[in-house]
Amino acid sequence: MLDITLSVLILIGALFTFIGSLGLARMPDFYTRLHGPTKATTLGVGSLLIASMIHFSSQGEGISFHEVLVTLFLFITAPVSAHLLSKAALHLRVKSLAAPPHEVEEADSGEGQ
């Protein structure tokens, strides 16, 4: 029973991680590519970590919960890197399917920041 639960969790994790990477390949422009790897993977990594927690807790060496930290650090760092990538792309005017908002150009030309 435990093995089945673990297998299902790991398969779900692998599936979402794969879809996230697939997004990187399939999406048409820089900004849409950003979505796949930064976030479809949250659930993927999440369910892999839950599987890891269940597995190591069932080994009889007490409850294992330092996987929570991985999740925490991932949740803190992933959005920051996505934000910086996307901000840099806006600044460099990377080709985009959607028209970038005019505020950015105004601030850039007016020597904002």
Place this chain on the structure above:
Amino acid sequence: MKRWLLPHPILTPTLALIWVLLVNSLSPGAIILGLLLGWAIPLFTLRFWPAEVRVRKPLTLLRFVVVLLYDIVVANVAVAWLILRGPKHTTPAFVVVPLSLTTDIGISILANTISLTPGTVSSWLSPDRRRLIVQGLDVKDPDALVETIKRRYEAPLLEVFEPC
């Protein structure tokens, strides 16, 4: 209360918790060492902290986190579906979210939240901190997206972090 007795009321329990998680044990020794670290580290890093963070309504914050976790799961599935269907069906767009939040911590958490919920990435904050530009993967109705972000994420953060 003396400043050195409890230099940072939020950081101390957080650091203690992280320490306990790191050593992966709930023994009294680990907890005491964690609390000790949680007391000592803020003491030495106090001058790095720009402003004191005040959480005014912990329960609202807790509800916000639960809503967020739920949204992450739901939206993850949605984005996975969008990716599988292929780029032809997506309509990416930039939307401008006017911010009511003014504190650093509030804006940071809102931007992080937007990036964590799949389908949207916070891309750019205007220099005057009044507008946040969000890039969405599949935006059918930009106004509805802005409305959702403001109601679902910004409203609770306003209650928690903004001084009245």
